[in-house]
Amino acid sequence: MFNSRKASAGLSSPYVAWMTIFIIVPLLMVFYFGLTDAGGAFTFANVASIASPEHLKSLLLALELSFISTVICFLIAYPLALILAHSRISSQGLIITIFILPMWMNFLLRTMAWMTLLEGTGVINTILSFLHLPTQHIINTPAAIVLGMVYNFLPFMILPLYNAVSRIDPAVIEAARDLGAGRFQTLWKITLPLSAGGIISGVTMVFIPALTTFAISTLLGGSKVLLIGNVIESYFMLSYDVHLGSGLSLVLMVFIIINMVVSAVSDAKEQTD
Amino acid sequence: MARKTFEKIYMAVILVFMYAPIVTMIVLSFNESKSRAKWGGFSMKWYQALFHDSAIMRALWNTLSVALISALIATVIGTVTCVALMGLKSKSRAVIMGITNIPMINADIVTGISLMLLFQVIGFKRGFWTVLISHITFNIPFVMLSVLPRLKQVEPSVYEAAQDLGATKVYAFRKTVLPDIMPGVISGALMAFTMSLDDFIITYFTKGVGFDTLSTKIYASVKKGIQPEIYALSAIIFVTVLLLLFFSDRIPKWANKNKQET
Numbered sequence: 290m291f292n293s294r295k296a297s298a299g300l301s302s303p304y305v306a307w308m309t310i311f312i313i314v315p316l317l318m319v320f321y322f323g324l325t326d327a328g329g330a331f332t333f334a335n336v337a338s339i340a341s342p343e344h345l346k347s348l349l350l351a352l353e354l355s356f357i358s359t360v361i362c363f364l365i366a367y368p369l370a371l372i373l374a375h376s377r378i379s380s381q382g383l384i385i386t387i388f389i390l391p392m393w394m395n396f397l398l399r400t401m402a403w404m405t406l407l408e409g410t411g412v413i414n415t416i417l418s419f420l421h422l423p424t425q426h427i428i429n430t431p432a433a434i435v436l437g438m439v440y441n442f443l444p445f446m447i448l449p450l451y452n453a454v455s456r457i458d459p460a461v462i463e464a465a466r467d468l469g470a471g472r473f474q475t476l477w478k479i480t481l482p483l484s485a486g487g488i489i490s491g492v493t494m495v496f497i498p499a500l501t502t503f504a505i506s507t508l509l510g511g512s513k514v515l516l517i518g519n520v521i522e523s524y525f526m527l528s529y530d531v532h533l534g535s536g537l538s539l540v541l542m543v544f545i546i547i548n549m550v551v552s553a554v555s556d557a558k559e560q561t562d
Numbered sequence: 563m564a565r566k567t568f569e570k571i572y573m574a575v576i577l578v579f580m581y582a583p584i585v586t587m588i589v590l591s592f593n594e595s596k597s598r599a600k601w602g603g604f605s606m607k608w609y610q611a612l613f614h615d616s617a618i619m620r621a622l623w624n625t626l627s628v629a630l631i632s633a634l635i636a637t638v639i640g641t642v643t644c645v646a647l648m649g650l651k652s653k654s655r656a657v658i659m660g661i662t663n664i665p666m667i668n669a670d671i672v673t674g675i676s677l678m679l680l681f682q683v684i685g686f687k688r689g690f691w692t693v694l695i696s697h698i699t700f701n702i703p704f705v706m707l708s709v710l711p712r713l714k715q716v717e718p719s720v721y722e723a724a725q726d727l728g729a730t731k732v733y734a735f736r737k738t739v740l741p742d743i744m745p746g747v748i749s750g751a752l753m754a755f756t757m758s759l760d761d762f763i764i765t766y767f768t769k770g771v772g773f774d775t776l777s778t779k780i781y782a783s784v785k786k787g788i789q790p791e792i793y794a795l796s797a798i799i800f801v802t803v804l805l806l807l808f809f810s811d812r813i814p815k816w817a818n819k820n821k822q823e824t
Contacts, residue, residue: 301650319672538675
């Protein structure tokens, strides 16, 4: 088992075959369809159509909303990770579970719950008007989509940040304080750089799903707000233009690859440190 | 002191943000009135309606069978592959781990449409089988990431000793290696199971017409307007998740304990 190369190669072959057929070949097909027209001739037109006004608008909006969501997730999750990691409670594991538990619930149900809360005659507005406060109208706006993204992906940010922060040796923090660094200086010069790996993996885990979502924008944005995910989805499921849909997916893959490279570089750096 | 209070308030606010939607759904699932803004008294009628909704029940059955079968197959393939990885040259190991990382890093929408294209091109009618294959595909990496760290800690010498003493390869593996990696295998299987239960995007693109899991069913119905039965469904799912998490925390410990006793 541990020594025989031949037996090992034999044992791994079902997996290699499986992943070749169901991961590599399908991805090559996205490339093929994205770079050909209906007649099968090579073309860049599908990919270039990202520059058309409505495609570009949906991509830029998706980038903007997922960027805002990622920043908000980070700003909420980092203090939480610090608090959780520094608390002396013996049941830290239980508490972290409580914070990420909603992640295990079906994500469409979670998003639907926000529809219920945000609706014009929804729960929040009922409470607001009961208190004689002005009602909110954020359903079917980009703000509702950001809220849905933050809510759905926050646990993905909490977990890696908590892991990174709790691995920092408390002695390093103490040393910094002993040498005269203020609370803020310690955070800025010690804690943040030492948790950079966790920050990068948290950002990746929030940004990519947020950038490529179409369900959150459909449910919370109504049909008014279209993200790049919605555009791709409609090419595959409504107008059956797989060439255009694949071409736009190739554009998305550029962002995924950038993300992948960034996290691979930070992983490698962490390992040499 | 002020700092501690502030920390407590901060955690409480986030918890409210995380749980308010879930609590709202659970409360509304018992609401007699169909209105979402008015409390019409306690009622179990949405639960009854849910269990009589044959489309949702079929979707539930589909979800569970896909999750169970895909988790089982992914666990077998994933574990076998991890064992094989240990004996491979580091170069081929790196290639295999590279492939394993693709579905984890790639956006679900790209994985979904790429599989949809594959099934379309080879003329495979989409339905139960295509969804099952897709779920196995994205589940294997989760199993491997859970089994591999365990396997790296295993001492090969015990396995070799067992063989020297006359055990067959399979018997020696079953008796020396498998018990050591079992907690990893079980948590990998549970991980795969929950990933499959929760998946929407990949299922959506690979399911075809007429086959639905709970996720795709919920998506289709919520697009038309929320039915209170779905709240009842949410409440049931939430309680199930709580139980599952409780057991997934217990089982590896229990397996560990059992191993130490024998």
